[in-house]
Amino acid sequence: MTIRPLIEIEGLRVSFQGDDGRTTHAVDSVDLSVANGATLGLVGESGCGKSVTSLAIMGLLPKQSATVSGTIRFDGFDLLQVPDETLRDLRGNRLAMIFQEPMTSLNPSFTIGDQIIETILRHRGGSRRQARDRAIELLRRVHIPSPDKRIDEFPHKLSGGMRQRVMIAMALACDPQLLIADEPTTALDVTLQAQILDLMRELKAASGAAIILITHDLGVVAEVCDEVAVMYAGEIVERAPVDELFANPQHPYTVGLLGSIPRLDRRTSHLATIEGMVPNMANPPAGCRFAARCPFVAGDCAKAAPPLAMLSATHASRCIRAPLERLVS
Amino acid sequence: MSATLIDVKNLRRVFDVSKPWLNRMLEGGHLEYLKAVDGVTFDIKRGETFALVGESGSGKTTVARMVVGLLPPTSGEVVIDGVSMTDPRQAQARRRLRRRIQMIFQDPYASLNPRFRVDAIVAEPIRAFDLILGERDIKARVGELLSLVGLHPDDGLKFPHEFSGGQRQRIAIARALASEAEFIVCDEPTSALDVSVQAQILNLMRDLQDKFGLTYLFISHNLAVVRHMASRIGVMYLGRIVEIAEGRKLFENPRMPYTKMLLGAVPDLAMSGRQRIPVKGEIPNPINPPPGCSFNPRCPLAFDLCRQKAPDLIEGVACHAVNDPAAAVPA
Numbered sequence: 001m002t003i004r005p006l007i008e009i010e011g012l013r014v015s016f017q018g019d020d021g022r023t024t025h026a027v028d029s030v031d032l033s034v035a036n037g038a039t040l041g042l043v044g045e046s047g048c049g050k051s052v053t054s055l056a057i058m059g060l061l062p063k064q065s066a067t068v069s070g071t072i073r074f075d076g077f078d079l080l081q082v083p084d085e086t087l088r089d090l091r092g093n094r095l096a097m098i099f100q101e102p103m104t105s106l107n108p109s110f111t112i113g114d115q116i117i118e119t120i121l122r123h124r125g126g127s128r129r130q131a132r133d134r135a136i137e138l139l140r141r142v143h144i145p146s147p148d149k150r151i152d153e154f155p156h157k158l159s160g161g162m163r164q165r166v167m168i169a170m171a172l173a174c175d176p177q178l179l180i181a182d183e184p185t186t187a188l189d190v191t192l193q194a195q196i197l198d199l200m201r202e203l204k205a206a207s208g209a210a211i212i213l214i215t216h217d218l219g220v221v222a223e224v225c226d227e228v229a230v231m232y233a234g235e236i237v238e239r240a241p242v243d244e245l246f247a248n249p250q251h252p253y254t255v256g257l258l259g260s261i262p263r264l265d266r267r268t269s270h271l272a273t274i275e276g277m278v279p280n281m282a283n284p285p286a287g288c289r290f291a292a293r294c295p296f297v298a299g300d301c302a303k304a305a306p307p308l309a310m311l312s313a314t315h316a317s318r319c320i321r322a323p324l325e326r327l328v329s
Numbered sequence: 330m331s332a333t334l335i336d337v338k339n340l341r342r343v344f345d346v347s348k349p350w351l352n353r354m355l356e357g358g359h360l361e362y363l364k365a366v367d368g369v370t371f372d373i374k375r376g377e378t379f380a381l382v383g384e385s386g387s388g389k390t391t392v393a394r395m396v397v398g399l400l401p402p403t404s405g406e407v408v409i410d411g412v413s414m415t416d417p418r419q420a421q422a423r424r425r426l427r428r429r430i431q432m433i434f435q436d437p438y439a440s441l442n443p444r445f446r447v448d449a450i451v452a453e454p455i456r457a458f459d460l461i462l463g464e465r466d467i468k469a470r471v472g473e474l475l476s477l478v479g480l481h482p483d484d485g486l487k488f489p490h491e492f493s494g495g496q497r498q499r500i501a502i503a504r505a506l507a508s509e510a511e512f513i514v515c516d517e518p519t520s521a522l523d524v525s526v527q528a529q530i531l532n533l534m535r536d537l538q539d540k541f542g543l544t545y546l547f548i549s550h551n552l553a554v555v556r557h558m559a560s561r562i563g564v565m566y567l568g569r570i571v572e573i574a575e576g577r578k579l580f581e582n583p584r585m586p587y588t589k590m591l592l593g594a595v596p597d598l599a600m601s602g603r604q605r606i607p608v609k610g611e612i613p614n615p616i617n618p619p620p621g622c623s624f625n626p627r628c629p630l631a632f633d634l635c636r637q638k639a640p641d642l643i644e645g646v647a648c649h650a651v652n653d654p655a656a657a658v659p660a
Binding site: 045046159161162189190191192193194195197198216217218219220222223246256257259260261262263264265267268269270271272273274277 | 384385493523524525526527528529531532535550551552553554556557576577580590591592593594595596597598607608611
């Protein structure tokens with residue numbers, strides 16, 4: 001018996017219409033699935049489409065300028081087809097999101113308690129009294145000291161790490177089945193990052209929610225994810241279990257990305273670099289989008305867009321030259 | 330010519346963060362001071378990269394600004410190649426020294442004037458110090474500098490907004506080299522960049538160092554970047570240097586409990602499953618730091634003395650428990 005994944009994304013495409021009439025293809029034919037209780041890392045550099053993917057799942061892209069197609073199946077619903085009313089019931093309830101900037105994602109004119117209670121009342125109903133007790137309990141779960149006092153404070157009184165804890169408490173308010181965390185620790189110092197990652201691991205173990213973690217930091221992925229999808233120029237270029245990806249990367253972009261990170265455990269005179277620049281997404285190249293920067297490029301690479309091909313039962317790479325090890329020997 | 334190029338002695342900087350006078354009179358409250366930098370001492374040898382690492386608010390940028398002279402210190406002294414940056418009697422010598430010091434800033438979107446063409450930005454130090462006279466020669470030199478940092482000489486005709494973050498940082502480096510600087514202060518030069526672009530900039534900075542024998546003061550919060558770049562490292566916590574050591578030693582054998590905690594917090598790319606020291610608590614408010622060693626509320630080794638007296642930096646570590654293990658009785 002195979003376990004049905006909690007969320008299945010097929011052929012997701014997002015393009016934006018600019019004022020000047022140009023169309024930018026931010027996300028192109030993305031296929032993803034996450035099982036209950038699993039953590040998927042979505043990794044890539046600025047502009048690769050990882051945040052747009054997450055906003056598409058949440059239905060938060062602006063309707064006027066973004067064109068979204070494909071299917072996103074979540075527990076029997078197609079999130080791209082359901083009416084707005086249904087989506088509003090799911091969002092914040094069974095689908096929750098943590099944003100990058102804890103400074104700007106909390107409303108400065110309401111206390112943190114009001115903001116958590118609002119979520120609980122909208123989705124669970126009940127009395128304000130009960131919702132308040134639940135909010136205090138949530139703040140305790142994310143290890144905020146003296147939660148019964150902190151609940152009445154305004155966001156500006158809290159430090160960055162504390163605000164991110166409040167964001168997590170709010171996301172967990174209705175025991176979501178899927179939690180999307182978009183760069184949850186990017187704005188924080190390493191020591192705070194370590195605390196927040198510990199917290200996320202702990203909460204995942206307790207609640208069994210599936211997590212999609214979006215980040216540009218492969219170190220964070222190594223710490224918390226089970227599986228990784230690497231994005232480049234709007235496409236998923238490689239997908240594998242986390243140990244497999246780090247030990248045996250099979251897309252030249254992943255290889256370059258791993259080589260360009262300075263490491264604590266070894267010191268080299270030069271870091272590996274990826275030459276050239278990301279292609280312009282208003283007019284992406286016809287063949288492989290990485291071909292112009294790829295050290296392994298061959299004649300066929302620029303001809304047709306390569307498919308995301310399975311190399312083993314769990315490892316997929318969008319490179320016609322994979323497996324790469326036979327090229328270097 | 331001595332081996333030491335930069336000598337920083339007991340540098341302090343206090344900021345007045347009190348409410349305005351009238352508010353204090355009407356609403357009460359007293360003067361409040363923030364000790365951003367509290368007695369920092371280090372030296373940098375010619376041709377080496379010295380790094381200051383620490384979390385937000387640890388005072389590393391304030392040190393950098395005082396070293397280049399953008400901010401006057403409250404007390405203490407910065408001596409560069411024998412010339413004091415604060416002594417009024419050495420104003421003449423200091424003016425000659427200025428050319429040899431440059432700075433690269435964190436945000437390449439804010440540090441280049443958007444109304445200047447790139448060639449004007451890079452030529453500015455050359456004109457300011459009258460290094461080259463004659464427009465043709467200046468233009469040739471700017472082209473040379475742009476090629477040196479991996480750009481095309483024709484890029485000089487463009488404006489900064491036409492470049493990506495990594496390219497802008499290259500322009501900032503070209504500008505720093507334009508005055509034939511020997512000492513460059515780099516304040517988080519790559520933290521606004523993606524990792525693959527960061528790798529390009531770090532490689533470029535190293536190549537230029539080898540080529541011109543540059544000396545760097547490198548400020549960063551990223552321990553892995555610091556490990557890659559620096560020969561010696563100072564770890565800062567709440568305005569003080571708590572540990573100072575050669576790069577390899579610091580990473581292989583951190584001694585101060587804060588350094589251990591900081592190193593333990595870095596995500597582990599090798600997934601070695603190493604034992605980490607859990608991070609406890611948060612950085613205290615710098616306006617009202619705890620008495621004694623400012624790390625004592627979070628420190629697993631803290632004992633009575635730590636709560637009474639701030640430790641001195643002895644043999645590279647400012648920690649009572651490390652320097653006087655006999656007195657340390659874990660509570």
